[in-house]
Amino acid sequence: MDIEEAKKELQRILTEKRYNHSLGTMKMAKELAKVYGEDEEKAAFAGLIHDIAKEMPQDKIMEYVKLHNIKMDKIEEKQLGLMHAKLGASIAKEKYNCDEEIQKAILYHTTGNKKMDRFAKIIYLADKTEENRTYEEVEKLRKMAKEDLNGALLFTLDFTIQKSIRNKRLIHPDTIDLRNYLLS
Template structure:
């Protein structure tokens, strides 16, 4: 599929407001990629595809994670974690995306991972700060993003972890390891 076909495919998987979010992540990811020396084309592609499975039925997402062995430990945590892995799987097996860097950036955009690549960081941060995002502290993260990918991401994960604690939810351990790894990278 070419770029136009992929855009049409993704747009069909989600409501209009999520498509607007996707376009915001694409713009922001390209800008961050240029600023920090990542590949803008890969950033745009990963951003386009990152939430493609977000609105798929949860039963279908759980089934795919189980059947295809995609990080099955996620099944014990919040269902919202699943769409990242399902999205990467669909991008590879149905949309013909072969670039493992792009697939990993999709796969780990929600949880993060230890030793995130530059592209992983660009996608994860763009997802936090795209222009349509509104949550307490987002402007502070936008300012941090002007000087440090790592500092901005730590602030993003801090806000996610605080939210999960406030809701009495479990925290996926890889998210904690991701934050630890980012803090180590600042030393």
């Protein structure tokens, strides 16, 4: 878990925009970890590398999936981009020797999952509220994330589900499960 080494690697493989998003997520993850008493250095690292597999070309994704025997569900088969979460978690383990808490946070950062712990929620929200994000509700969500983690999570889920509906995109059942779980 060498943060400088990871930065160099990310700078090499990601576009400038995504690299900056990764740095922003690192910063926000650290801030939120401080608020909630989680390990700040671990949160920073997880935030930094959460999108490490995001720009992997399709053939490389398939190669990696086969090589590491990673399972794909029906939604992932149709929206291959979702796989960057599973691949990112795997790379975190294989390449950076990250512990399970970090692996799970990366695994759940795209669809969400009702098994998310507080650390995973922090990474999920850091990704959505980092300083380069500019959507309309982001200021409100930034404030909320520091005051009410579950409330902010629910707000984000509603927002992303509505966006998926508008864009006629598939909604992963894990996202719905998490929302139902938070509401009940």
